[in-house]
Each structure stands twice: as C-alpha cells, then as structure tokens.
Amino acid sequence: MVNAIRKFFHLEERQASFKSEIIGGLVTFAAMIYILPVNSSILSSMGMSQEGVFVSTALVSFLVTLIMGVFANYPIALSAGMGMNAYLAYTVCAQMGYSWQESMLLLLVNGIIFFCFTLTPLRRIIIEAIPVGLKAAISIGLGGFILFVGAQGCGLISDSSTLVTLGDFSKPGVLLACLGILLTLGLSALRKQGIVSKLAVPIGLLVTAVVGVIWSSIIYSVSGSQQAFDSGLPIAPWLDEGLSWGANGLKDVIFFGALNGETDIGAMFKSIFTNVDGYIAIFTLIFVNLFDTTATLVTAGRDCGLLDKEGRLVNGQKAMVADAFGALICGPLGTSTVTSFAESTVGISLGAKTGLSSCVTALLFLLAGFAFPVFSIFSYSSVNAIALVVVGLTIMSSSFKELASGDKTMLISGIMTFVTMILTYSLSNGMGIGMITYIVMKVFQGKAKEVSIPVYVIGLFFLLEFVITGISNAILISSVNNLFQLRQ
Numbered sequence: 059m060v061n062a063i064r065k066f067f068h069l070e071e072r073q074a075s076f077k078s079e080i081i082g083g084l085v086t087f088a089a090m091i092y093i094l095p096v097n098s099s100i101l102s103s104m105g106m107s108q109e110g111v112f113v114s115t116a117l118v119s120f121l122v123t124l125i126m127g128v129f130a131n132y133p134i135a136l137s138a139g140m141g142m143n144a145y146l147a148y149t150v151c152a153q154m155g156y157s158w159q160e161s162m163l164l165l166l167v168n169g170i171i172f173f174c175f176t177l178t179p180l181r182r183i184i185i186e187a188i189p190v191g192l193k194a195a196i197s198i199g200l201g202g203f204i205l206f207v208g209a210q211g212c213g214l215i216s217d218s219s220t221l222v223t224l225g226d227f228s229k230p231g232v233l234l235a236c237l238g239i240l241l242t243l244g245l246s247a248l249r250k251q252g253i254v255s256k257l258a259v260p261i262g263l264l265v266t267a268v269v270g271v272i273w274s275s276i277i278y279s280v281s282g283s284q285q286a287f288d289s290g291l292p293i294a295p296w297l298d299e300g301l302s303w304g305a306n307g308l309k310d311v312i313f314f315g316a317l318n319g320e321t322d323i324g325a326m327f328k329s330i331f332t333n334v335d336g337y338i339a340i341f342t343l344i345f346v347n348l349f350d351t352t353a354t355l356v357t358a359g360r361d362c363g364l365l366d367k368e369g370r371l372v373n374g375q376k377a378m379v380a381d382a383f384g385a386l387i388c389g390p391l392g393t394s395t396v397t398s399f400a401e402s403t404v405g406i407s408l409g410a411k412t413g414l415s416s417c418v419t420a421l422l423f424l425l426a427g428f429a430f431p432v433f434s435i436f437s438y439s440s441v442n443a444i445a446l447v448v449v450g451l452t453i454m455s456s457s458f459k460e461l462a463s464g465d466k467t468m469l470i471s472g473i474m475t476f477v478t479m480i481l482t483y484s485l486s487n488g489m490g491i492g493m494i495t496y497i498v499m500k501v502f503q504g505k506a507k508e509v510s511i512p513v514y515v516i517g518l519f520f521l522l523e524f525v526i527t528g529i530s531n532a533i534l535i536s537s538v539n540n541l542f543q544l545r546q
Contacts, residue, residue, distance in 0.1 A: 067131060067412040074411040079133075082410025083418025086135050089256065089401035090419070092263050092445045093119075094426060095436035097138040100207075101394060104151045104158040108437065109430050110307030114392040116427030117308075120420045122384035122396050127416030130376040133406055135419040136384050139397035140449050141200045142346060144207045145485050146394055153484070154335040159314045160326050164336065165389030168343040169382075175344070176382035184348060187512035192496060194457040195472030199479035199488045200346065201453030206480055208446025211439040213290070214239075230273060231290020231440035238266030238444040246448070256404045262444050267292050267435040292435040306430070311392030341519065342486040347385060347395060467503065471496035490520030 060076075069075065097115045102108035119137040126132050150161050175181040209215040212235035213225040225232045242262025248255040274291035286293060310318060314326070330336035377398075384396035405415055426433070436442055461472045475492025479485055497517045500509050 063414065067414045069412060069414070074409065074414075076414075078409030079412060079414040080418055082133060082405035082408050083415035084405075084422070085253070085257070085408055086133075086399075086402050086405030086410065086415065087419045087422040088260055089404040090135055090137055090399050091426065091433075092260055092436060092442070093137045093140070093399075094423075095433045096140075096442040096445050097143050097394060099437040099439070099442050100143045100147050101158070103147050104161060106158045106392070107307035107310040110309070110311035111393055112430050112433070112437075113306070113308045113427045114311050116423050118384065118388050118391050118393050118396055120424040120427070121387070122380065123416050123420035123423060125383060126377065126380040126398075127413030127420060129413075130380050131413040132377050132380075133410040133412055133415040134377070134398050134402040135405075135416055135423075136381060136396045136398050137423070138388070138394045139347075140446070141204050141453075141485070142343065142397070143394040144204055144446075145342065145346075148207060149484050149486070150339050154333075154339065156329070156335075156339075157326075160329055162311075162314050162389040162392060163323075163326050164330060164339050165343065165395055166386075167330070168340050168347070168395065169386035169389060171340070172344050172347050172385045173379075173382040175348075176378050181348060181378065184512055187510040189468065189496070189513075191461050191468035191472055192475070192492060192513075194461040195468075195475040195492055196346070196489055197457040198454045198461060198472065199476045199492075200485065201450040201455075201457070202476055202480050203450070203483075203485060203488075204453065205447050205450030206483075208443040208450065211446070212443035213439075214443065214447075229290060230277075231438070234266060234270050234273065234291060235440045235443045237269075238262055238441065239447050241265060242444050242448045243451075246452075253404075253408075256407065259445055259448055262448070263436055263441060266444055267438075267441045270438070270440060271435055290438070290440050292438040292441050295431040295434055308392070313390055313392075338486050342489065343395060345489060345516075346485065347397065467496060467499040470499065486520075490517075490524060493517040493520055 064070065064076075067074075067079075069079070094112055094115050098108045098112035101111045115138050119135070122136045123134075126134055126136060146161050146165075150156050150164065151158060156164070175184075206215070213229060213232040214235055216223060216225045227233050227236065239262075242258050245261055246255050246258035254261065270292040271294045274286045274289055274293050275297070277289055277291070278286035278293075278297060283297070286297070314323070381396075381398055388394060388396050402410075405419070461469065471492050474495045475488045477488075478491040479488030482488070493513065494517050497509055497514065500506060
C-alpha cells in the first residue's frame with residue numbers, strides 16, 4: 059500500500075517524503091481554514107443558510123482539492139475565492155437585484171463556459187493577449203474591493219454625508235477588528251520570515267476571536283445577553299443556542315434550493331438572460347477566474363519545481379481542468395466559485411511537492427465541514443474582516459510592482475481600473491473602464507496595432523454594456539416620469 063502510494067504520487071522522482079507531504083498538507087489547511095467561516099458569513103448576506111454554505115464550501119473544497127491531488131498530482135489546494143464571494147453578495151445580489159438562487163445559476167453558466175475554455179486553447183489565448191499591466195491592475199482592483207468590503211463590514215469605514223468616514227471606535231466590534239488587523243499585519247511583517255509570518259492570517263484570526271469571545275463573555279455576565287449580542291463581538295459557541303453539529307443546512311443551499319421547493323429554473327433562466335446585468339455578471343466571473351487561477355498555479359508550480367525550461371507548467375492542462383471542474387460544480391452545490399489558493403505555497407515551502415499533500419488538505423476540509431460550532435466564532439464581521447482586509451492588501455501589494463513598471467498608458471489605465479472598482483463598488487465597472495481607457499489611449503498614440511484583437515473584443519463588450527445600461531436607465535426614468543405625470 060505504502061509503495062503504491064509512493065509510486066502513484068512520484069514521491070521519489072520529486073524528492074518528497076511522506077512526512078513532508080503530510081506536514082505540508084496540514085499547514086496548507088491551517089493557512090486556508092479561515093475561508094470556511096468567512097465565505098459562509100459573506101454569502102449568508104444573500105439570504106443563504108450560513109451553516110449550509112459552511113458545509114457546502116467544505117464539501118466543494120474537499121472534492122476539488124482531492125481531484126487536484128489525484129488527477130494533476132499538484133500540491134495545490136482550492137476553495138471559494140475571495141473577491142468572487144463579495145462580488146456575488148454585494149454586486150450581483152445587492153446591486154443587480156438577483157436572488158441567491160439566480161446567483162448560483164449564474165455560477166453554473168460561468169462554470170460551463172470556463173470549463174469549455176479550459177478544454178480548448180481559448181483560455182491560454184485570452185490570458186496571453188491581456189497586457190501584464192492590465193492583469194496587475196485587475197488584481198489590484200480586486201484586492202482593493204475585498205479590502206473595502208472588509209473595512210465596511212466591521213464598521214472600520216462607515217457611511218456618512220461624505221460617503222465614507224472612519225468608524226466609531228467606541229464600539230467593541232470595531233475596536234476588536236482594528237486591533238486584529240494591526241496584529242495580523244505585524245505578524246506578516248516579522249523580520250524573520252518563518253512559519254509564524256506565513257500563517258499570519260489564521261493566527262491573527264484565532265487570537266482576535268479568542269479575545270473577542272472573552273470580551274463578549276464578560277459583557278454577557280455583567281450586562282446580559284442582549285448587550286453581548288449587540289456588541290459586534292464573537293459569541294462563545296456554548297452561549298449561542300442556535301448552533302448545531304453535522305451537515306445541517308446543506309439541503310437548503312444545494313441545487314438552487316430545489317430540495318425545498320423554492321426553485322423555478324425556467325423563470326430563473328429568463329431573469330438572467332433577458333437582462334444585460336446577467337451577461338455582465340457571467341463575463342466578469344469568467345474574466346477574474348482566468349487571471350486569478352492561472353497566476354496562482356504558475357506561482358505555486360514555480361515554488362515546487364513544476365515549471366519546464368520554457369516556464370510552462372508540467373501537467374499544467376490537468377491542473378487547469380481540475381480547477382475548472384471546481385468552477386463547474388460550485389453553483390449547484392451552493393457556494394461561490396473556487397480557485398487555487400496562494401496559501402498553498404505555505405505548505406510547499408515546508409516540503410510539499412506532490413498531490414499527496416493536497417489529499418491531506420482535502421480530508422481535513424471534509425472533517426471541518428461537520429464542525430460549524432467550532433468555527434462559528436470566526437463568522438462575525440469583527441473577526442472575518444481581518445482576513446478580508448489583510449488578503450486584500452496582500453493581493454494589491456503583490457501586483458503594484460508590475461503595474462508601476464509599465465508605461466504611462468498602462469499606469470493610467472491601471473489607476474482607472476482600481477479607482478472605478480472601489481468608487482462604484484463593482485469589479486465589472488472597473489475592468490470595463492480600464493480596458494476602454496487603455497484602448498483609447500493606445501489609438502490616440504498611434505499604437506492601435508499594439509492592442510490585441512481579444513482586448514478590442516473585450517473593450518467593445520464593455521462599451522456596449524455601458525451604452526445599453528445607460529439607455530435602459532434613461533427609458534426607465536422616462537417611463538416613471540410619464541407615469542407620474544399621468545397620475546397628476
């Protein structure tokens with residue numbers, strides 16, 4: 059049995075050992091575990107069962123990470139992508155007005171298209187056609203979007219007459235989140251970059267959650283349960299009677315709510331494909347998936363020696379198929395789009411070199427899915443905002459260098475992308491404005507031939523979207539005004 063496993067995962071060829079693979083898998087899981095409570099907290103704002111999303115995210119993470127390990131033999135773990143969950147909750151649902159069931163159906167359509175792209179050269183062609191600077195700008199904008207969502211969620215930034223202002227630090231939840239963010243950033247910046255700095259996010263979350271539970275328990279005993287629950291602090295699991303163990307809530311979120319008789323698939327498809335917003339959402343999901351996943355695979359592949367002499371991934375097609383399969387099943391199983399996690403490099407740095415470590419991580423995800431009460435303390439915004447803010451900052455900082463090294467056109471287009479994403483609270487608006495700005499500036503410079511055909515096509519799509527949306531809004535406003543005049 060042992061020899062069969064050793065041979066299947068090519069341990070000797072990659073100079074790996076059982077010990078290093080198991081340790082790598084354990085540490086990768088520890089670095090990623092925050093995604094379960096954070097993702098369930100974000101998607102619950104769409105009306106989904108928080109426990110159901112928690113179990114679903116764990117189940118999908120298990121399946122896709124296992125496939126990545128067994129099929130592609132890569133030491134890379136996958137789970138719900140940060141940014142896509144926020145985009146679904148706060149743009150697709152909150153702004154576009156889609157229900158959570160329709161949002162999951164959008165993910166299914168996205169997954170089918172993305173999977174087909176992966177089976178053909180289209181995925182590679184599109185990725186290679188987009189300038190490096192624009193890819194970096196999209197990553198920076200995505201990071202800024204995640205950061206902004208986290209800061210707003212915990213009250214660090216709040217609404218006011220100036221749209222945004224500093225939050226109220228007299229509130230326990232806001233103060234706890236601020237302290238947790240500072241602690242996590244401090245750990246990540248340790249002079250000696252060891253295991254503690256690499257696990258800064260989960261350590262910061264754990265310390266903050268424990269402090270928050272102690273703080274809320276004191277409030278609970280002194281001022282009563284209502285004050286404790288209103289404080290914004292994480293509540294100890296034994297004080298929250300609504301928590302339960304097992305796979306509770308899973309049937310509420312899988313298959314678009316069909317198991318509860320809540321779904322009319324035909325009406326949902328009509329709602330999506332008769333509205334320009336549906337096409338925008340699908341396009342945005344595909345676009346971000348293309349860059350986010352590929353960048354992580356290449357980075358992790360380089361770190362564990364899986365790049366050939368030309369810089370291409372060894373068995374890269376298998377890894378991308380495994381990743382695309384995750385995008386295909388996440389909607390029907392009730393969670394946001396999965397992606398390869400950069401945290402996999404933590405396990406790789408400790409010796410993980412094969413898919414065996416991914417299998418270890420996958421098994422731990424499966425076990426975690428039945429322990430929602432243990433992770434419930436991380437689902438409060440005062441705690442999970444730490445992951446959003448720090449991960450957002452990390453994504454931004456890793457891409458700034460690539461953007462700054464570009465020419466003036468690239469830099470301005472990148473800034474437009476980032477600023478528009480933040481100010482309009484929309485990934486798609488930012489990508490569209492950035493693309494159009496880049497094309498227009500290149501044309502006016504007399505360098506229209508430097509812009510690839512896919513970039514022109516993408517830019518035209520966004521331009522049409524802005525025009526159609528503008529016309530639709532104008533017609534709607536005109537209709538409302540006419541109706542108002544008739545009533546008078």
